[in-house]
Amino acid sequence: MEEVMALSEQWIEILLAPERDRLSVAEVCRRHGISRKTLYVYLARYRAEGPAGLVPRSRRPKHSPARTAGEMESLVVQIRDAQPRWGARRIHNELVRRGVPGVPAVSTVHAILRRCGRLPESATG
Template identity: 45%
Template structure:
């Protein structure tokens, strides 16, 4: 690759046009000018491949500042990034740029000094059914899934069963699953069969 760049620069110095050479070498004119500028700045050293990694990283801090952040956390383990930042602002000279809370938090996390609270997992247990051991002691009710009718409206079947005998007390087609429609069906059922 360096040989190609060297030939490019030599032919350019011999007086060939930039546009023609760039076309021949299959590079843009911007890249051609960049190769020429690097040669004029650094000589042959400028024609070697350069590392593609960034020259500096956004969150990299001076080692002394990172050490001060870690030391402050070890001194006061219950402090978070915000309090550590306030402490650094008070203690360090004004010329030193104190990093943001988020950067301090990243540093603390990198050093394993951030403790995350354990989340307690709550499992759904449901409600235990009361003992409906005899008939008509406990009724169970449910909508059994809607389906579309021929007139493009939905039907919501409401069912009421006796818990002990599993006897179907009510199965009624409802136009909606809103509670006021169910109340009228329950009232009718209570009048016919009595209260559970």
């Protein structure tokens, strides 16, 4: 938590530098190794939210539109439960053989099995 506060305080110093030190925004950015766009993004956050807006934010997407559909995941898990010895490649081939539309790649089938806890511990590492 102290690191976050130190980072916020550092950003406040950077954001106040142009007016305080009578430097151009470009010069402040050059001295601190940031882009002008980044400075303006943080300045807008600071004006809108105060110091809380300077806390680092997650870059993780809020949703994954390319994630495999739930129906497909259910089908993969259903096949695995019926045939516990089958791996991702065999399940993928079975889906193709059945003519299922939009069969995911073998690596995606493996990821589904891992995500749903259908792989032994030695296969998840």
